[in-house]
Amino acid sequence: MVTLKDKLSHLNYTQACRLLGSRGKQLILAGGKLDIDLFEQVRLNSKQFSMKLENATVAITLDSTKRRRLNIRCSDCSAACEHQGAALSLILEEKLSLGLSAPPPERIPIESLSEEALIKQAVDDRNQRAQTEKMRLKSMNPRQLWTDYIITSYASGKSYRIALRGWEFGESYCSCPDFRKNSIGTCKHILYALNKARRKFSKAVRKTPAEITEICVYLHYGRRLQLDLLVPEDLAPEIADYLAPFKGKRIQNIKKLIHGLRRVEGLGVPVTIYPDAEEHINQKLFQERVAETVAGIRKDPKNHPLRKTLLRTELLPYQLDGVAFAVGAGRAVLADDMGLGKTIQGIGVAELLSRHASVSKVLEICPASLKSQWRFEIERFSNRSSSLVLGSAKERSAQYDSESFFTVCNYEQVLRDFLSIERVRWDLIILDEGQRIKNWEA
Ligand SMILES: [Zn+2]
Ligand SMILES: [Zn+2]
Known part of the structure; x- marks a missing residue:
C-alpha cells in the first residue's frame, strides 16, 4: 500500500503544480518566499503533513478517492492558495530534512557502510542535486570569492544565505535546514556556489585564503561539533585581549565567551554569531x-x-x-x-x-x-x-x-x-x- 510519506517522497514539481490547479506555478513560487521554520512549524507523521502559519494551517493527507491521492487543505482559504503553495514548495525543497528522500534501491544498505563511506555518499547525494537542480546565486560582493551569497531555488522560490569561507567541508555556512541537520559541513547550496566560484575566479584568487574582516563565531563540523572564533588581524590591542583566551583554542567555557563578546560589542566592534553556532551555544x-x-x-x-x-x-x-x-x-x-x-x-x-x-x-x-x-x-x-x-x-x-x-x-x-x-x-x-x-x- 502506498503511504503518505511514499507519496510525498515521490512528489515532483509538475505534480505539485497540478495539485493546486491552473495557478499552481505562481502559488508555489509565491509561497516559497514565506519564511518557515521547519522544526517549529512543520509536523509530519504517517497520517498527516501539517504546517502552521500565522493565520492558517495547511494539512496534506492521503485520499484514496482522489485520482492523485493527495488531499491538500488550508484552514483559511476555500480555493488553492499561497499557504498551500508554501507547503508544497517546502516539501519539494526539503525532502532530505523531512526524512522523505529514500535512497535508490540498487545501493549498498546503509548499515554495512563505514563512517567514511557514509559521508562520501551523503556528499555525493548533495553534489548530484547541486548539478541537476536550478538555482540562482547572488553575491553580496561580486568581486570577492569569500563573501556572503543569497541562493534561490528556481522551482520552489526558497532563498537561503550562504557564507563561503573556504574549500573544505565545515568551513562555509548555509542557513538551510539540511546544512543544520546533516552535520557533514556542506549542502547542495554550498556545493553549487563553490562550483560556480571555481569557474568564475582565477587560480590565484581561489588559492588565497579568506581574509577575516570581522569577528565571527561559527560552528565547525567535523568528527565532533566545535565552536570556533574568527578574529581579524588588525584589531586594537584592548579588543584582541578580550578574545585571546579563545582564539585558536577549544572553547570550553561558553559563559566566559559570551561575556568576552559582549565586552567587545560594548566597545562598538560588531560580532557575528552564525545561527547554528547560536543554537549550539543555547544547547550548551x-x-x-x-x-x-x-x-x-x-x-x-x-x-x-x-x-x-x-x-x-x-x-x-x-x-x-x-x-x-x-x-x-x-x-x-x-x-x-x-x-x-x-x-x-x-x-x-x-x-x-x-x-x-x-x-x-x-x-x-x-x-x-x-x-x-x-x-x-x-x-x-x-x-x-x-x-x-x-x-x-x-x-x-x-x-x-x-x-x-x-x-x-x-x-x-x-x-x-x-x-x-x-x-x-x-x-x-x-x-x-x-x-x-x-x-x-x-
Ligand atoms: Zn490559505
Ligand atoms: Zn544549504
Whole structure:
C-alpha cells in the first residue's frame, strides 16, 4: 500500500503544480518566499503533513478517492492558495530534512557502510542535486570569492544565505535546514556556489585564503561539533585581549565567551554569531542549567520546591533525588535504578527535562504486564497525554508516530517494531525492566 510519506517522497514539481490547479506555478513560487521554520512549524507523521502559519494551517493527507491521492487543505482559504503553495514548495525543497528522500534501491544498505563511506555518499547525494537542480546565486560582493551569497531555488522560490569561507567541508555556512541537520559541513547550496566560484575566479584568487574582516563565531563540523572564533588581524590591542583566551583554542567555557563578546560589542566592534553556532551555544547553556538544577536538588531534596510542584503529587525526598540523579545521568533512563516508586520517578524525569527543553516524545518500554499501570500513573500524576502500543504489526507502526507525549510499549514490541520506533525522534527513552527480568538474571 502506498503511504503518505511514499507519496510525498515521490512528489515532483509538475505534480505539485497540478495539485493546486491552473495557478499552481505562481502559488508555489509565491509561497516559497514565506519564511518557515521547519522544526517549529512543520509536523509530519504517517497520517498527516501539517504546517502552521500565522493565520492558517495547511494539512496534506492521503485520499484514496482522489485520482492523485493527495488531499491538500488550508484552514483559511476555500480555493488553492499561497499557504498551500508554501507547503508544497517546502516539501519539494526539503525532502532530505523531512526524512522523505529514500535512497535508490540498487545501493549498498546503509548499515554495512563505514563512517567514511557514509559521508562520501551523503556528499555525493548533495553534489548530484547541486548539478541537476536550478538555482540562482547572488553575491553580496561580486568581486570577492569569500563573501556572503543569497541562493534561490528556481522551482520552489526558497532563498537561503550562504557564507563561503573556504574549500573544505565545515568551513562555509548555509542557513538551510539540511546544512543544520546533516552535520557533514556542506549542502547542495554550498556545493553549487563553490562550483560556480571555481569557474568564475582565477587560480590565484581561489588559492588565497579568506581574509577575516570581522569577528565571527561559527560552528565547525567535523568528527565532533566545535565552536570556533574568527578574529581579524588588525584589531586594537584592548579588543584582541578580550578574545585571546579563545582564539585558536577549544572553547570550553561558553559563559566566559559570551561575556568576552559582549565586552567587545560594548566597545562598538560588531560580532557575528552564525545561527547554528547560536543554537549550539543555547544547547550548551541548557545543559549547564539542567546540571545546576540537578545539583540544587541533590544537595537538599527535602526542601527543594520541585518536590511539591513537579508532579500532581508530593514526592518523597528520595524520589525527587532519584529523578535528579537520572536526569543528570542523561540519555536513556533505567527506571530500575530508582528503586521503589519508579513509575512516579520516571514520569518526574520526563517532566523535569521538559521544563528546560522542548521534550515532546517520550518512549516508555516495560514488560507487557506493566503497561496499563504506567498509563494509569501518567494520567494520575501528570497532565501529559499517553498512549499504549497495541494491536497487529500494521496497526502498531503508526502508533509510535502519534501526538502523545508518552508512548508506552513492551519489550517484545521493541524487537518486532524496531524500524517504526527508529523513524521517530524520541526526546527521552525510559526503560523499566520490571522485577521479573531482574530475577531471571540473578
Ligand atoms: Zn490559505
Ligand atoms: Zn544549504
